[in-house]
Amino acid sequence: MAPARGLTARLLLAALLLVLGCSAEPRSSGVTLVFKHAHIIGPVDPIPSLLRAFEADHPGVRVTSESLPWSSDEQHQFYAINLEGASAGFDVMMLDLIWVPEFARAGWLLDLSPFVDAQGLSPYFPSAASAATSAGRVWALPWNMNAGLLYYRADLLAKYGLRPPETWDELVADVQRIKAGERDPRLDGYVWQGKQYEGMMVNVLEAFWASGTTLLGDDGRLFPHPERAADALAFLRGLIESGISPAWVTAADEELSRRAFGDGHAIFLRNWPYALDLFRGPNSDLRDKVGIARLPRRTPDGAGAGSTGGAHLGVSKRSAYPELAVALARFLTGARAQKDMMARAALYPTREALYQDPDLVRDHPALPRIHTLMLAGRPRPVTPHYLVLSTTLQPEFSAVLVGIKPARRAIDDGRRRLEHFLGSAR
Amino acid sequence: MTRRERRLRRQGLLMMAPALAMLGILTAYPGVYVLWLSLQQRVPVFGIAEFIGLGHYRFLLEDPRFWTAARTTAVFTVASVALEAGLGIAIALALRSQQSLQRVAFSLLLLGWAMPGVVTAKMFEWLYHPAAGLVNVVLAHRALNWLGDPGLALPAVIVADVWRTMPFVAILAHARLLSIPSEVYEAALVDGAGRLATLRYITAPLLRQIVLIAVLFRTLDALRAFDVMYVLTGGGPANATETLTIYAYRSLFQMLQLGFGSAIGVIVFALVMTVTFVYLRVLRHEGVTT
Known part of the structure; x- marks a missing residue:
């Protein structure tokens, strides 16, 4: 009996030491x-x-x-x-x-x-x-x-003796000129991001700035110039209707539009700087054919600014x-x-x-x-409400881009919805 | 009730207690909490928490975005479940008469069903690609704007969902067909029944119950559909594919409007419960459940 008791005691002691050792370990590692x-x-x-x-x-x-x-x-x-x-x-x-x-x-x-x-x-x-x-x-x-950049096909612009456009009117004219000359049915003009998501918000905001207005005024007012904002949205829809942009931009995100341009199927592209490294990378067909420029402006008081x-x-x-x-x-x-x-x-x-x-x-x-x-x-507007603004306005702007809502009504509807959500938060 | 019966009953309750407690913690408590949230204006980011009663429900009653989402949910559910049931049965019937390729066909079916929804959606995103997508190439190089046209986006999403979930119906129906004894068909043959008559008087009635159950499951899933449209279109364009669950998600997790989002959640819950109730009545009538 006695040896067995000794064994139990020794096992207990070992277990105790083990437990102590374990709990002491992490404390010393900082x-x-x-x-x-x-x-x-x-x-x-x-x-x-x-x-x-x-x-x-x-x-x-x-x-x-x-x-x-x-x-x-x-x-x-x-x-x-x-x-x-x-x-x-x-x-x-x-x-x-x-x-x-x-x-x-x-x-x-x-x-x-x-x-x-x-x-x-x-x-x-x-x-x-x-x-x-x-x-x-x-x-x-x-x-x-x-930051949002305008990518252009430097080779195509050079071929027609054109300089990177500084205004949207110039960009539209360049697209018409190049498409008429190239006669390539697979060549699109200007591709951008119009899917219903944050990327579309960025494109719309850039159109607002190019048209001399903004989403949130300095005084915190929504749509300080609603008629200018409506005009900018209608312009984006017009790009699709006139064929300057393909209809599929209403489903395009950064990657979809980047690939179309990267495969040589577009003359102009709006995208972020990451695309440049891919276009100039070893596997690209466009290695020396891509230029970057500031996004164009629309009105004399507008600013060509990338978001x-x-x-x-x-x-x-x-x-x-x-x-x-x-x-x-x-x-x-x-x-x-x-x-x-x-x-x-x-x-x-x-x-x-x-x-x-x-x-x-x-x-x-x-x-x-x-x-x-x-x-x-x-x-983009620096406000704690930004995601509420964006989530509420995305479907309204998307409805304008796909042509099922007039721009002015989308802006009024969006503003009304925002009052409900932000009314109590102001 | 004798003492023995009472004791057994008490014992039974005791045994069930852990399961009931679990169900209470995991289902009843969050459910009641969501209901309570839906009666408040609750925006934690701005420290807003006030009781507004039925305010959100009143807003939703006149909210065009809500009604569009409700209509989209209804169209999606009816169309996708009808197509899944129809195609599923057709494929189960076709599988029965297949001899050599049955195993291959079966594996392919299971593959579609086993793939995660997000993967399926990503795959369809490329199939629908306006210029390089297989769908437009097959349609003789048409430039259909599947995901960017408000009239085409919902059908495109429905097709993707049907592709993914139709195997569920097909496999259940196939299993039922296997259990029909061949004597029944031999007897029909002896009685001079043609193929159509056999289908109508033997196969269809025997498939009925299992298809009803499959449709019940599919309906409940379709009412809460989320992943396919979330990945393919994000609810766009112009909210043409925004279902009630997407609307609830955007309100809850993007706008962080906990009260408002919960109100939409409560409505989805009520909708699912109502549909379940109706189905269960039908199933009971059919003698499937008691």
């Missing part, structure tokens, strides 16, 4: 930060090596990166559910810049003003910096940059290590990290100085030109 971001498409994902570099600078800190769902809608849904609930599963998060004011208003983001003063945002594009601030406070740091977009980094208000999380966000939006992301994944920097960086310009000769075009860009 802090883990979670970085939530969209998967980066491209040959090389620059994120892991950047995170390792941050860890090397901060001994005892581990950073894990977690992927967000693929589409922007699902990312927004993910954040809304996780941040409204009590979950604090992540510290630093990638945000589409149109969400920043909304998330700030909801109290989901840490106020970065104590860490970043007004000077701290000066290296960034002004439009990106303005999207990161609201009510005089800084809520996010600009991470990568996007700016891109991703910002915010820090969750529920982060257990706010100071380290801010340090990580600053590191990832810093010059070194942004240069790395441009070099390896062609993610365009938000820091203006990098567009003149000799190493980057050597591999991407178009950078200085893109810098000028991005500076001309304008942000």
Whole structure:
């Protein structure tokens, strides 16, 4: 009996030590930060090596990166559910810049003003910096940059002795001239994004700006010039009716239109800078045939401005290590990290100085030109209500583009619906 | 009730308690909560939470977007379920007379059914491509704008859904056909029944119940359809393919209007319950359920 009792005691002791050992282990390994971001498409994902570099600078800190769902809608849904609930599963998060004011208003983001003063945002594009601030406070740091560009077939324009169009009238005339000369039934004029989604909103906003108006006036009024907005929408519909744009643009997103142009079936294209790297890539038929320009203007007081977009980094208000999380966000939006992301994944920097960086310009000769075009860009309305605006207006604008609603009525209907949703929020 | 019966009953209730509690937590509680939300103006981003009674329902009553979505849901449900049932039965009948290729045909059917909705939708996006899509190439290079024309988008979405879910009906009907004893058909042959008469007086009545059940399942799914149109068209163009569930999703997760979105959710729920109730009456009448 006695030996057996000894064995039990020894087993108990071993178990106790095991349990103690287990519980002591994680405490000594330090802090883990979670970085939530969209998967980066491209040959090389620059994120892991950047995170390792941050860890090397901060001994005892581990950073894990977690992927967000693929589409922007699902990312927004993910954040809304996780941040409204009590979950604090992540510290630093990638945000589409149109969400920043909304998330700030909801109290989901840490106020970065104590860490970043007004000077701290000066290296960034002004439009990106303005999207990161609201009510005089800084809520996010600009991470990568996007702006709408006009792509054109330089070879075709040169063949007919044309220069890139500065006004929409010129673009229409160029399309008519080239199509008449080429006699290619598969060649379309101008392709853009008219599917009922956020990309269409961007195209419509650019038409508003080109026509000297906007969606949200400086005083916060919706449709400050309704007749001009209606005129701009009717113009977009007119592009389809007159055959300058193919009818399928009403179902087109960035990729569909990019492929049509990339296959040589269109003269002009509106798209983001990512398309340039694909058109000039080794597998492209259009390697030396693509030019980029500022989007045209319509009226003398209008501005040919591409909409700016891109991703910002915010820090969750529920982060257990706010100071380290801010340090990580600053590191990832810093010059070194942004240069790395441009070099390896062609993610365009938000820091203006990098567009003149000799190493980057050597591999991407178009950078200085893109810098000028991005500076001309304008942000979408910076308001916590942006998604309500966009979701409500998308079907109205789409109805105009497919020709089942007059432009003026769509604007009035959209405004009426928005009053119902925003009435109590103002 | 004797003491023994009472004890057994108590025991039974005790055994059922975990399942009932689970059902309560997972179904009843969220259901009641959504109903409660639908009576409020609730926008957490702006810190708005006020009780407005039937305000959202009153707005929806006169909301053209809601009625368009309701009509789209109805058209989608009736058309897709009718096509799925018709094609499903036809394919089950064709499968029965197949000898050599039955296994291959069966695998292909299962493949369509097993594919995730989003994958199917992505595939159809390319099939419908205006210039390079197979559909337009087959139609003698017509330039039909399938997903960008408000008149064509809903039929295009219905076809994609039918392709994906028709195998469900076909497989159920096929299983039922297998269980019909061959003696029945031999007797019919002896009695001099032709092919049409056999189909009408033997096959059709024997298939009836299983098809009714398949149609019930398909109807409930179609009323809540989401993924196919969400991926293919996002509800567009001009909301031509926006169903009630897409409208609810946009209100809830994009506009973060929890009260308003919940009100649409409650209406979808009521709709599904009503349809289920009617079907169950029919099925009971048929003697399928008690």
